[in-house]
Amino acid sequence: MPEDPIFKLLNECIADQDPTKINLSVGAYRDNAGKPWVLPVVKKAKAQLLADPNANHEYFGLDGSARLILGPNSSAITSKRYTAIQTVSGTGANRLAADFLSRFRPATVYITNPTWGNHPKIFGAAHLPVVEYQYWNPQTRTLNYDILLDNLRNAARGSIFVLHACAHNPTGLDPTQEQWKEIAAIMKEKDHFPFFDCAYQGFASGDLDKDAWAVRYFVDQGFELLCAQSYAKNFGLYSERAGCLTGVFKDSDTAQRARSQFMALVRCSISNAPGFGAKIVDIENLKTMANRITLMREKVYNHLTELKTPGNWTHITSQIGMFSYTGISVKQVAAIKSKFHVYMTDEGRISMAGLNESNVKRFAEAIDWVVRNA
Structure with missing residues (x-):
């Protein structure tokens, strides 16, 4: 290769x-x-972990930190319509999501053009058909917004669309909040499934809540969705491989059943994600x-x-x-x-x-x- x-x-x-x-x-x-x-806060957290007499290297809990992306007062959390699991950084979260979708919601996956280089490989490895949708306008060097909307409208009903929650990789261009609302409206009309990739929460604006706005808006609009997160980029924990996959579903029963599938998929691949990096994630x-x-x-x-x-x-x-x-x-x-x-x-x-x-x-x-x- x-x-x-x-x-x-x-x-x-x-x-x-x-x-x-x-x-x-x-x-x-x-x-x-x-x-x-x-990061100074990472140094501080590491020192605290090392000084803790009860610290150990037992298996880390599988549950992920969904509150970071959803917010502590999210309706998905209060109604228990979510599940989240630790992953091997953002790449691992993407692959776990791809495997989950290929089993339980197979459809064509639309990824942005241009896109992060791993997206077509990951979804292709999960045997999902991959198509690019237009995102970048090379003439104006801006978001190709009208063409993007046309791609959403023309895609087969129930398609999966990969959306970058903030700080789009590789263009660095994000939709405005008003544009996100129009994107969500078309996706709801077409019954498309939103798959958010979020490697830079807090890194784009310096504000965790602001950078999570798009994901939280889609949740408030009643979407079922998946969100793959990396904590490697925004916390400088590249080699610790800390990540999370969050799913929001129509009700708590579906969320519990999805959780069992997340755990089954993790068990047969990595068994248990590394815990040290996840323990030192902070925001300061x-x-x-x-x-x-x-x-x-x-x-x-x-x-x-x-x-x-x-x-x-x-x-x-x-x-x-x-x-x-x-x-x-x-x-x-x-x-x-x-x-x-x-x-x-x-x-x-x-x-x-x-x-x-x-x-x-x-x-x-x-x-x-x-x-x-x-």
Whole structure:
């Protein structure tokens, strides 16, 4: 099998000995010095766990932390219409959901174009047909909203639509609340099933509740749905592989039956998710991370404006979250890598966390050069 393109790019970057290289490939948070950052609250939580005389390494409970995505006062929680289970990060949550859907609600799965690279692989591995729906408008570098709505209307009744709860990967473009309402109305009319993928709750805006708005709105509208979550991205717990799959169903009886199926699927795959990362998930430092990403967006835009780089670059600041879809071509991506040692995916997606005060101007100058010359 061919090497995964993201990790292939990462390995190329690691092998590059140029001291000025800029790694914008993998969506992992970096501080202003370009180093991995352990959140202070995570350090504190780890110290508390290690100091606890009752701490042990027994199997961790299977139940997941649904309150983070649904909110403590959610009608789904108070009426016991939900179930949630710990998973091996967001990828594990997606795969568990795909296996569940293939058994109990098989249908065509619609994923965004462009999409996170693992989505077609995961749903394909669960033997579900996968189709792309239009999300990104390459001409305007904005959400292709009208075409998206047409795709929703024209899809076969009862299709499964993968929706990014916030900070869409890879474009960084999200629907507005009014647009989410129209999307929900069409999905209800067509009896489509919402599958939310949420890797960046709290990371997009610095506010957990704001970033969960779309999921909570769909719950309030009476949808049954699934939501796959990763805590690796927003809490910097990449190697701890903490995640959760939450399901909201029509009644408590269905939720209990779904819970038994979640547990059966987990039992025959990973048996029990790792617990250490889940135990140290907290919320206190999300704003630090989100605010630094926002600052880098502003600096990129300001530098490009100062350089009078051809084109409209407002999408850099209108996008949110970890990623930005720059809109530069495959040829320009190749040129920026070979000439400036800047590493990004072939479609021009960058991880904003790879930028900092020492390299952001150089990155903008590199963009300016390839736009003019490549």
